[in-house]
Amino acid sequence: MNFDDIKVPFNIPCYTGNEDRYVLDALRNPSDKYIKKCEEWFEKRFGCKRALLTSSCTHALEIIAILLDIEPGDEIIMPSYAFASVANAFVIFGARIVFVDIEPKTMNIDPYEVEKAITPRTKAVCVIHYGGVPCQIDKIIEISEKTGVYVIEDSAHAINSKYNGKYTGTMGTFGCFSFHYTKNCTSAGQGGLLIINDEKFIERAEIVRERGTTKPLFLKGIVEEYTWVDKGSNFAMSNVNAAYLWGQLELIDQITKERLSIWNYYKSSLTPLEDKIELMTVPSECESNGHMFFIKTKDERERKKLINFLREQGVQAETHYVPLHSSPAGRRFGEFRGEDKFTTRESRRLLRLPIFYNMTLEQMRYVVESIYFFYDFYE
Ligand SMILES: Cc1ncc(COP(=O)(O)O)c(C=O)c1O
Structure with missing residues (x-):
């Protein structure tokens, strides 16, 4: 055509008109102001333990793979009807992907198929709330409580969606979101968010996002100088992108x-x-x-x-x-x-x-x- x-x-990328002045402010006054504003906004609205802005949803998934110490032999269960990066985030650390069937009405993962696919090698199940409609996350959580597998909620499509009154991304061990320009809210081009619902992962997640260094502890005044302590990469969102996103979160x-x-x-x-x-x-x-x-x-x-x-x-x-x-x-x-x-x-x-x-x-x-x-x- x-x-x-x-x-x-x-699609036309979302633009509300409020973005420009925040972006200009971020350009003129370099800081992490908008990153903090957005993260605090999510923590308050979602009532979650920690929200970390990332450069993409794919990077949020890669942080999760590091936090779960994914290694060869681990299995991750997910729907086959999915985006490549959902699988790739775990494959790059050696995991084997176990694809299961979906429910035809919603195109979401079928919890019954998840239960049947679990083995002692299963490390996590990664669900997708396809098209902004939540999957049966309560059944997935029940399975996780019985078996000990972690639950990852890929909410790339599902910002502001709810299941039984609860925001998607806040019920599993982790949630992740995309602010790619095709999504409901965008941080201009690319962007993502990692939600951590289990306190024990918070400090390490901040380190992994910051190139595997203790810089986050240094910035909080907890250590005198920072050093390399873990796997990690430069997974953080820029303040300018966060400023753009802020213009949309308000609305x-x-x-x-x-x-x-x-x-x-x-x-x-x-x-x-x-x-x-x-x-x-x-x-x-x-x-x-x-x-x-x-x-x-x-x-x-x-x-x-x-x-x-x-x-x-x-x-x-x-x-x-x-x-x-x-x-x-x-x-x-x-x-x-x-x-x-x-x-x-x-x-x-x-x-x-x-x-x-x-x-x-x-x-x-x-x-x-x-x-x-x-x-x-x-x-
Ligand atoms: C379900 C799902 N997960 C993850 C992603 C990756 O998101 P991003 O482009 O922010 O890395 C996408 C991309 O559209 C997606 O559809």
Whole structure:
């Protein structure tokens, strides 16, 4: 599609108008002011033990892998319907990835499959709250309490989502978030957040984020000079990126509300097509943040025809993850445990519709009308 022909892009990065003055302030007055402001804001809002801004969600996951002392022989359970970096963060330390099936309605990990896949080598289970809709995290926590495996909540999509009234990312041992420009809130380009819910990991996490040195203790006046004590890297977010993020955190409820109204518009106006397409749903115990709206076509062939038709109309709709267990690296570093009943089949039917902050009613209508047009005349 020629960019000039796009009437409704898939995504426009969130911009509220408040970001500029904070970024300018951060540029003129170098400090860690906005990093502290954002971290304190998350700690207060989430009621979590510690929030650490990172340069990406991938880096937050890599910090977790270091904190869990991942080594060859360890197994990490996760859905195959996932982003490569969720697996890679553990693979680079030698872990074997055990992929399990998802629940078809939400595309989230199936807790029953997790339970069956656990062995004495399992170190952690990493769930994804896909598209901003929480997985059945209470069942995963129950399994972890029985077996001692750690729980990692990948909330890359799920800032401000809740499960039974609790924010995602605050229930497992760790939570992590992404502020990449495709997400609900962005720190301009790239960014991430690590939430630590188990106190025993806090001090070490600060050290690992700071290149494996005791600089965080030095800055608090606990040691007189800092030194190298652990594995680590430069995983921290810059203050300028945090300043950009701050402009959005102030308005996070407005951003969520607006995205949910787009979500609800799609849902109600496409409901009459439910004999032809399946629509995304949110289970009653979940509060979504409107990160994504997906539909499912009859099969992959129909999806391809619909994508092409929408492209001709100037609407960008996107597929999503290709199951990791079928990728070259997934075959090398992991295995699917249990039956692939839904992962492959459902991933081939799924199509994400445009959704972004400040999307106009006219744009929403145009997307919906284009889908109706396809099913009325072209199918
Ligand atoms: C579920 C999930 N986890 C992690 C990531 C990685 O996030 P980041 O780009 O901030 O590293 C992504 C990226 O979109 C993702 O979809």
